[in-house]
Amino acid sequence: MSKAIVIYTSKRGSTKQYAEWIAGDLGCTALTLDDAKSQDINLYEYDCIIYGGWIRGSGIVDFDKFAKWLDDELMRRLIVYGVGFADETAENYAQVWGYSIGKIDPKNENRSILYILGGRYDPSNVKGMDKMMMKVMRSVLLSGSTPDAKMQADRIRDRIDNGVDMVQRENISSLVKDARKKL
Numbered sequence: 001m002s003k004a005i006v007i008y009t010s011k012r013g014s015t016k017q018y019a020e021w022i023a024g025d026l027g028c029t030a031l032t033l034d035d036a037k038s039q040d041i042n043l044y045e046y047d048c049i050i051y052g053g054w055i056r057g058s059g060i061v062d063f064d065k066f067a068k069w070l071d072d073e074l075m076r077r078l079i080v081y082g083v084g085f086a087d088e089t090a091e092n093y094a095q096v097w098g099y100s101i102g103k104i105d106p107k108n109e110n111r112s113i114l115y116i117l118g119g120r121y122d123p124s125n126v127k128g129m130d131k132m133m134m135k136v137m138r139s140v141l142l143s144g145s146t147p148d149a150k151m152q153a154d155r156i157r158d159r160i161d162n163g164v165d166m167v168q169r170e171n172i173s174s175l176v177k178d179a180r181k182k183l
Contacts, residue, residue, distance in 0.1 A: 002047040003045060003047055004182075005029055005041065005046045005048075005049055006019045006050045007049070007052075008033065008051065009032065009061050012120065014054065014167050015054050021172050026179055026180070026183075043069055044074070047183050048079065048179045048183055049077045051078065052082070053083070054084065055084030060080065063080065067103070072109075072110055079115070079179055079182075080101060081117050082115070082116050084117075084118075084119050085119050087152055096116055100114065118171055119164075119167060120164070120165045121163050121165075124163075138157055
């Protein structure tokens with residue numbers, strides 16, 4: 001019998017929400033990375049391994065810690081999703097890929113899959129170091145050298161200032177289809 005598992009890291013709930021939806025659709029378990037470690041999960045028991053984390057900068061938080069569990073065999077079973085509020089552009093995808101899967105499989109020889117899913121950001125809930133980092137990020141956004149780049153920078157600044165909620169159940173439909181192909 002084929003089995004799947006969802007392992008995730010979530011700070012404010014968006015990644016957890018996706019993990020729960022994905023696990024519900026696949027009829028499997030969703031665990032935090034810490035719970036997976038404490039339960040000493042054997043990833044070789046799963047045909048499909050899904051890791052989710054929130055995007056900070058261009059990297060998926062804690063993917064580097066999770067990646068220490070992976071070898072080529074497990075990488076072939078892997079689907080990764082990152083949750084953020086930047087637009088889904090080829091440039092954004094390439095950056096997230098490079099800071100996550102690309103660090104351990106630069107040529108994607110194992111054919112791991114990456115999804116970037118829309119997240120939620122509420123500036124009134126951000127405090128401390130995260131609030132400072134968002135201020136820095138906002139201040140370094142450049143207007144861009146093209147009209148598209150300027151529009152994108154303006155959208156990100158607006159999302160930082162006013163918040164955004166891009167979490168939608170339908171965002172996982174392609175990911176779930178790809179997971180089912182592995183099962």
